[in-house]
Amino acid sequence: MRVEYINPFVEAAFNVLREVLQSDVRRGELYLKSTSTPVMGVAAIVGLAGDVEGRVLFDMDRPTALQIASTMNGEELATLDDLVKATITELANMITAQAVTKLHDLGFRFDLTPPAIFTGDNMEVSNSDVEALIVPMETVHGKIEINVAIRERA
Amino acid sequence: MAAQTAEQQANADTAEAAKRAGKVDFKMVTFSLAGKEYGIDIMSVKEIAKAGRFTYVPNAATYVRGVYNLRGEIISVIDLRIFFHLPAERKAEEALESLIILRIDEHVFGVIVDAIDKVVGISSSNIQPPHPIFGDINVKYIKGIVENGGKLYIILDVEKIFAPEREEDIEAKAKSASLLQKEGELIERDRRTGDRGADVALDFVRETLAAFRGFHGSELTDAWFRSRFAEWKASRKAQDLQLKEASEADEFLGSFWSPETGRLWDDDYAAAFEAALPPIEARSINVWNPGCGKGYETWSVACIMRKRYPEARIRIWANDSDLLAISMAPNMVFGENVPPYYGDFLGRGRNGLAFIQSIRDSIFFEFHDILNANTLPPLDLILCRDVLSFIPPIDQKRLIGDFSDKLKPNGVIFTGANERLGEGWAHVGTEAVPAFRKV
Structure with a gap:
């Protein structure tokens, strides 16, 4: 993945999370991964097109998703209902959109696809021929792993 | 709340460890x-x-x-x-x-x-x-x-x-033995008296280098390794041969590095490299530079190639798995002491001298681990200096196969000064700039 793409995603994730959660967010060590990734329970995915092809996956466990959705909505949400899913989808959209805006400013043309959300147990994402950058984010509600796989259009 | 999070985290960590195990x-x-x-x-x-x-x-x-x-x-x-x-x-x-x-x-x-x-x-x-x-x-x-x-x-x-010694192994051993005889009287004497001590010490040094610095001695570097070991042995007392700490491993590897590592290549080396570049007719030239580190060699090669192939559209994919090093690469700025070779390709920016846009546009710096899948178009050149030697031999073989797949029929690989590709490759470079082509 091009070096120029890394920072916009890290910054966008950091800024958006800190803003919507109104609390401290800590970024873990970035690393690369190409094996299939187990999904913690709730995964929102946003596709990227344009100069590049790829996707961004936001992965967290259920309690984290519920608490983040509760904080963002300002009410206590106990079940993973449509509102929670819509909220997490929106969070994914906000972070990716802000990253893409930053990339636009740097001269890269990216388009987004509408986000989709997956929930369930024992899920796994397998596209092992694609190398993904993992950006772990520690929030007060738990860990969110942002899994960015982008490659140049050949 | 914070305590609870820490607990959750600890739980997640142990679960992860259990899953891995x-x-x-x-x-x-x-x-x-x-x-x-x-x-x-x-x-x-x-x-x-x-x-x-x-x-x-x-x-x-x-x-x-x-x-x-x-x-x-x-x-x-x-x-x-x-x-x-x-x-x-x-x-x-x-x-x-x-x-x-x-x-x-x-x-x-x-x-x-x-x-x-x-x-x-x-x-x-x-x-x-x-x-x-x-x-x-x-x-x-x-x-x-x-x-x-x-x-x-x-x-x-x-x-x-x-494993029974295969015929070619024995042949190779005989060959390296005859090579050694030329290189050092010391080892020759060891062989004659049938003393296996030298071989044991050599293997030991090879293994310590892998442990301390991830340097994996293989066929790729065998010639260098043996001559360096003979040199090392001549300069040390017998009981002092082994590498006991990382600094000694660094000292041993001191003469391994290719010239001009970690800085812009100086005029002489740039000229030597320019001379070693093969003629390429294609209008578009694709280059891969795995393990580019901080990117000095990528910038150097981008400029040298611009000079050598002024008409072509040059694209260089440069990757490294060291995030810190590669993050600095795209925005490199220089003080005044830049080798004159690059004069035409530098412009004055806000923070000092920086490469001009046409050079910048020719390079893609990527955070990428070459042991993962490599997606690249067919390549004209590969510049891979002092990278393969730091990869475990089994992955080395796989990567060289990958190189061979991705190179166009007339494509050329430039390796490190002390790295030699073996079977299936013909040496087409010079003493200073080793280069190999598929046969």
Whole structure:
């Protein structure tokens, strides 16, 4: 993945999370991964097109998703209902959109696809021929792993 | 709230560790030798047996207990304890020994051990590399160490122990021996007196380099390694040959690095490289620079190629798995002391001299680990200096295969100054700039 793409995603994730959660967010060590990734329970995915092809996956466990959705909505949400899913989808959209805006400013043309959300147990994402950058984010509600796989259009 | 999060985190961590440990993809037969636990990859084990009364073979090595008739097949039986110079209790004439029957290539052997324990399944990611300072058994026979159920198992590399020397190996050994004779009187004397000490020390140094600095001696660097070892040996006292700390490994590797590593290439080297570049007619030239580090060599090559192929559209994919180094690469700025060669390609920016846009546009710096899948278009050139040598030999082979697949028929690889590609490659470079083409 091009070096120029890394920072916009890290910054966008950091800024958006800190803003919507109104609390401290800590970024873990970035690393690369190409094996299939187990999904913690709730995964929102946003596709990227344009100069590049790829996707961004936001992965967290259920309690984290519920608490983040509760904080963002300002009410206590106990079940993973449509509102929670819509909220997490929106969070994914906000972070990716802000990253893409930053990339636009740097001269890269990216388009987004509408986000989709997956929930369930024992899920796994397998596209092992694609190398993904993992950006772990520690929030007060738990860990969110942002899994960015982008490659140049050949 | 914070405490709760920490707890959650700890739970997640242990769950993750358990998951990792739970993935069983390596099974081994475990056994004991002189009170220590060992394992052998189950894929090499044909069966286990209790047997005794082996037929004695005169004039065989001491560790060969004899031959044994395994359902009509005569196999040789080796006492692993004697092989490794461990204490072996002599059993009564009639007593049965624990025997592991191994199959390596088409050869079948029996090895005697103290006691066979059980089959243990582990995750191969938990196997740790052997440490060079390992007591009883020569580290080159050890594949790794793994912990399971509170016990430490030493996994033996039976293929290395028993693999019959193939003809080409023997030939290669003879060849390198004759090479060595030219290189140092010291080693020549060792060979003549039949002293194996030099070879042991050489292997030991090779293994310590891998442990300290991830430098994997292989065919790629063999010529350099042997001549450097002879040099090292001449400059040191006999008991002082081994590398005891990382700084000594650095000292040993001091002469390995290609010229102009970690800075913009100076005028002489740039000119030498320009001369070594092959003629390319194509309008579009694709270059791959894996392991570019901070990017100095990529910038140097981008400028040299712009000079050499002024008409072509040059694209260079440069990657490194060191995030810190590669993040700095795209926005490199320089003070005044830049080699004059690059004068035409630099412009004055806000923070100092920076490369002009047309050069910048030709390079893609990527955070990428070349051991993962590499997606690249067909390549005209590959610049891979001092990178392969720091990759475990098995991945080295895979990557060289990958290079070969991705290169166009006339494509050229530039390797490090002391790296030589072997079979299937023809040397087309110069002494200062080694380069190889597929044959």
